[in-house]
Amino acid sequence: MLSRTADHLFWMSRYIERAENLARLLDVTWQMSMVPQSLEAANQNWYAVIVLNSLEEAFARKYSEVNADNVLRFMVSDPDNPASLFSCLRMGRENAHAVRGTITAEMWETLNSTWLELRAQSYEQLTANGPGDFFEWVKIKSSLIRGVTIGTMLQDEAYNFIRLGTLLERADNTARILDVKYHVLKPKEEEGTSDFYQWGALLRSVSAFEVYRKTYRAVINPDRVAELLILQPDMPRSLLFCLKGVVKNLELVANDQSGETLRRAGQLFCEIRYARIEDILEHGLHEYLTDFMDRIYDLGNGISRDFLVPVSTQTQEAA
Template sequence: MLSRTADHLYWMSRYTERAENLARLLDVTHQMSLVPKSVEAENQNWGAILALNSLEARFAESYDEINAENVLRFMVMDPNNVSSIYSCLRAARENAHAVRGTLTAETWESCNMTWIEVRGQRFEQITTAGIGQFFEWVKLRSAVIRGVTFGTMLQDEAHHFIRLGGYLERADNTARILDVKYHVLDGDDEETSDFYQWGALLRSLSAFEVYRKVYRDVITPARVAELLMLRLDMPRSLHACMRGVVRVLEAIKNGQSAETERLAGILHAHIHYARIDDILKDGLHEYLTDFMDRIYELGDGIGRDFLVPAE
């Protein structure tokens, strides 16, 4: 496969997954904002989203104040923010268009229709209809694209690069959501750090019903972290994502990818043999920060070994 084709497929998948995970992060923050708290505390929660995505400076160029409306407008429909849901879906469509001949007709139409629908909306329309409804739509469209892709495409190299982009992006975003929300909730007082907020966090990662099935008990911070990080049978966990990355790299390896395979294997082993008690004892934030740094390094390796070199 040409590296340019692999590059477009990989980034099509990453941008689609990124839009979905951003919708999940914004949705859980919005749900948590419905619980009574001080204006300062609420704005800190919205500011944490900007900090998590290193967007404070870019946000400050267009907005004077960090609050729910401004952050939502910036992260949902701002075309000047390359990390907004709008921009991610646009980039996913552009990458899909570049390799339209490699995709099945159903995959292309799903991706293209998603972009057509989102570009026809304005932020005011979205908030009037209900911002939560929009986030559900983004998650549904991502699921449709993913389902159509893996249900119709030949399981060849193109399929592998789409999988690789999705796994890597999902691992990074699960770590980000858990990092920013775990400490906000764990630091709350008993009155606000309750079932509703922990349930909102789990639902943001489609993990609420899974948690109930696995633990059959009250929601606790340690178990939430364990489920989203270490459970191999949880589809969005760090462990499951890294196993997927290792398997895909094994299938597409070439003469120069040995180091990237090694880095992926080390990170997978780091998660596979971890214990939640040890992670929490040493510091969850430190563990997740290190994990995200390694994901970034792994992404660089994948780009160097398989994709179009950065100009």
């Protein structure tokens, strides 16, 4: 397959996955904001979304005040914000457009109609029934695109690069959500029990509420939540699950120069595979997740270098 085609496929699926996870994060933040709390605490939660995406400066250029409405406008439909849902879906669609001959007609039609529906509506129209409905729409569309991909596409190299993009992006996003929410929600020693509703909302944001119940059959405990999202081998949004898929797909597309990237992915996978949550927490969850995200970033660069970036660009960069 053409390197450029693989590049478009990889980024197409990354942007769609990113949009879905952003919708999930905004949704959980929206739900948490309905639990009684001080205005300051509520705005703090909204600002966390901005911080999480490293958008502090871009946000400050447009808005002087942090509140739910401003953050939602900025993250939902602002075309100038490269990380907004609008921008992610646009980039997903643009990448698909460039390779519409490689993806199936159903995939293209699903992606294109998603974009056309989104583009036709203003922020007010999108959130007319409350933002929750819109986040649900994004999640459903992303599921639809993924479903059509799995249901119609030949499982060849193109499919492997699509899966690589999805899983790498999801690993990063799950780690981010956990990182930011764990610190907001983890009770200080003296405060006693954690907030059932808040933890429930976080679990739901990664579709893990029922999984938690099934797995632990116990009240929600922050450390178990971390264990579930990092170490559960069979839950589609856990770090371990994502890494397993990354390694598998990397093995399938391997070429002469991809050995080192595969080794690093395999090493990261094995470390998580045999990790214990107690050790991770003792080491410090934030440090652990930061290191994890750095290594995911490094894997993304490795994949670009080994498969996606045209040779001439590399030689030019080297020169």
